[in-house]
Amino acid sequence: MEYSTSGRFHNSLTQFQLYEDYLDSKVAPIDLFYLKSRELARKLVEHGYKGMVLSREEFEERKAAAEAAEAAKSNAFYNRSRPVTLASAGKELKDNFLKALAEREEANRSGKMTTVIFIRDHNTLGQEVSGYIDYAHRLKTQDFELFFSGKKRLMPGRSDLCYYNWKTLVSTSNSSPNFEVIYDDPNGLLFKNKRDKKILNVDPSSDPGEDSRRTSLQSDLYVHVVLYDHNIRTV
Known part of the structure; x- marks a missing residue:
């Protein structure tokens, strides 16, 4: 048990505040009766007379690792249970495209859905461009409040799933x-x-595929937009 690398072993160490507490857990009442000294009983345990035990250095190292693992598990649970902050919350959305993105925001942030956005429009240079965007990934890497508030336009770029410039013929995937x-x-x-x-x-x-749906939208902001929603089954 002492030298096991299982999670149960690590968790057992977190109950001890000090190395001395760990040693005390291996001292029996009869040991104290005969030895008449808790310090001597601890020494005998530490030197292996009661079986294999961790050294002070091993105890400190493994206790720290166990505490870190527990903290990480606690933080992961907190992050899962914490309400998702939506960039679209409270925004007055008039365009069909932005409304559709808002309807899918929570599902894409939580991982229940992954939406691919197709956009065809003109860039700031007046060149026609088109491309496919991983919505869930963009939500994690960009501030979508700028898009939902109308301060910035969502456009495909060379780092997205696919991009094509119809003027320069530049194509990336x-x-x-x-x-x-x-x-x-x-x-x-x-x-x-x-x-x-x-x-x-x-x-x-063609059919978009299993658990997928295609939605074409009429937008006042873009020449052509299509959403491809892929639902992730949890069971």
Whole structure:
């Protein structure tokens, strides 16, 4: 038990505040009766006369590791139970596209859904660009209050899943934390969800795939927008 690397072993050490408390846990009442000294009883335990025990250095090291593990577990539970702060909360949204993003924000932040956003529009140079955006990933890396408040426009870039500039002919593709880009398949451009390994097909003439849905939107802000929602099954 003492030298086990299991979680149960580490957790057992957190109950002791001091190394002396750990030694005392191995001292029996009959030991104190015969030895008449708690300090002597501790010494005998520490020197192995009562079986294998941790040295003071090993105790301190493993106790610290156990406490760190417990703290990490506690923080993870707190983060899961903490309400998600939504960038769209309290915003007066008039455009259909922004309203649709707001409806999907919580699900994408919590991991219940991964949405791929297709946008075609003109950049600040007047060049027509199009691309596919991993919404859940962007939510983690950008301040979406700027988009929902109208201070900034959401546009595809070279670091997104796919990007194409129709003027310069620059084309890029990048896998994201949620999707792997498959661009050499006979069926055309596909995205493979990294969590459940299911395929999302963005071809408008094809079914989007299992647990996926395609939604075309009329927007006053963009030439063309489509949302591809992929629901993540929890069981």
